[in-house]
Amino acid sequence: MTSPIEAAIQAALADIQARGKPDNVYLVACGGSFSQMNVAKYAMEREAKTIAADAYNSAEFIARNSARLSRSSVVILCSKSGDTPETVAAAQYAKERGAYTIGLTIKGDSPLAQAVDARVDYDATPDAGSADIPSAIVLRIVFGILAKFEGNGKLNDLLRGLAAVPSVLAAAQTKHREATLAWAQLRKREPVIYTMASGANFGVAYLWACCILQEMQWVHSQPIHSGEYFHGPFEITDSDVPFVVLKGLGNCRSMDQRALNFAGKFSEKVLEIDAQEFEFDGVDEGVREYLTPFVFLPLLRTYAVALSEARGHPLTVRRYMWKMDY
């Protein structure tokens, strides 16, 4: 049985195959949806031999007006509501430039869904630990493109890995339960919390910093790239400055480890979350690093829920978003 999402992905891939090998893939969205494009960009750069990929905020994508955007481009866009004005405009703009456009939204009748060549309707939230969240769908699309045009054989391993994510996540959440509650109590009055990650997980750090801590908790924050930390930001480290460090797998792990070692030496408030503890047994080594964001993100959501409860500041509270024109 092919799921509706898999069927939509396959239909889009068939269209792309009919058009011929794309020169480039543009990943376009805003905020939380933008952050979810990171792992696909990362995977494309690791794996693609002939196809370029980059991720953009939707308004920047239009303003940048890339000379390389053409009929040989695939543009994948995401907006949960499907009515983010910049993302809808980006889809229209990309289509006018001849690109093949794919839109991810939870509403099949939304402006984004209507503007694109192919739509993928999803209903999972980013923290669902599911193969059907936007970042996983985008990853499935780009590995599908790589399978069709470059003979990349990792798609099936990736799909098997994504199928394992819910149980890996459940185990990680159980293992972190006490740490989650303890961290929330310790950090509930912090005015600033920094987060570090790299590679496949930088998008998770971005979402956590910008869309959870800043947006939903009004806590000052910044996603710091683990490798960049040593070239400026590390000077802000002090005994009372809190950090969350996501330690990934693969080649980037040593960057995260180095950042963790330093932060842990000079700050008494470092939370480490290590992907090595995720129980990916049976999942092919070659795709594990691409799967780590799908565990980190919902695991951090449980930290966010605990923090919001300790602070008495529900994750649903906003002062500006959706409340006024901006």
Added chain:
Amino acid sequence: MTSPIEAAIQAALADIQARGKPDNVYLVACGGSFSQMNVAKYAMEREAKTIAADAYNSAEFIARNSARLSRSSVVILCSKSGDTPETVAAAQYAKERGAYTIGLTIKGDSPLAQAVDARVDYDATPDAGSADIPSAIVLRIVFGILAKFEGNGKLNDLLRGLAAVPSVLAAAQTKHREATLAWAQLRKREPVIYTMASGANFGVAYLWACCILQEMQWVHSQPIHSGEYFHGPFEITDSDVPFVVLKGLGNCRSMDQRALNFAGKFSEKVLEIDAQEFEFDGVDEGVREYLTPFVFLPLLRTYAVALSEARGHPLTVRRYMWKMDY
């Protein structure tokens, strides 16, 4: 008379021409040098019809191990001292993969200078308002590549514009003198200062936030993309949260303006710096947006000097950098 820097650029461009059109350009550095790659990436994406470009932290570049890195790649690296270990390693790695490597450093006998195919020795600091700072040199190289392989005709306009930067900067610094001192007094006790920009100027915001405010002043900070602001970070805005907003030229200007309008409505601590005020008379419109970072960066340096004096915290103070192994 050809300057030594121009001669070095021309020699590198001749090598690249002899090798044939590159498929992609990788811009690789750490921290402040990394931030200076932003405008070249931006210009490449705006202008290049057939050559991809992206910018990476040096350690991430190696870890990412792009499948597209090849003999058809140009890798431009920068390290002021020439001995940043990650950047030296990145040069060696890129060369082993067959790429043509160009290294920018102030020391011609540094490990970076020794590791690359072509070196460009510079001696200007990033805030010198000169055509010979790293970001300007990289921009000259990529426009040289575009001239040779795609017939892009903007290089001469760019060079004329860069020649005008010192006088544009001097006028801007004079105009901002009182504002600079007033801002430093008003903001000297702020624990957090955010900075927003987009497009050609996002790298300036990054350098200012990570290498000035965090590194040199130990002030919490984050460079926020003007377009992303509305999708998370804007919820942190309050009457007492300070922002610096860089308003650029060209297509990105409307993003910056929108962010400024919102921040200015809800924060009483917004500093606006508007590139429209820069006196680029006589400089071709088609290159002006690429020149704005060369005014913003040294202009912000004068704000940094004033802030450091008001805070009694010299810009030269470090607690970790260069003082220990890390």
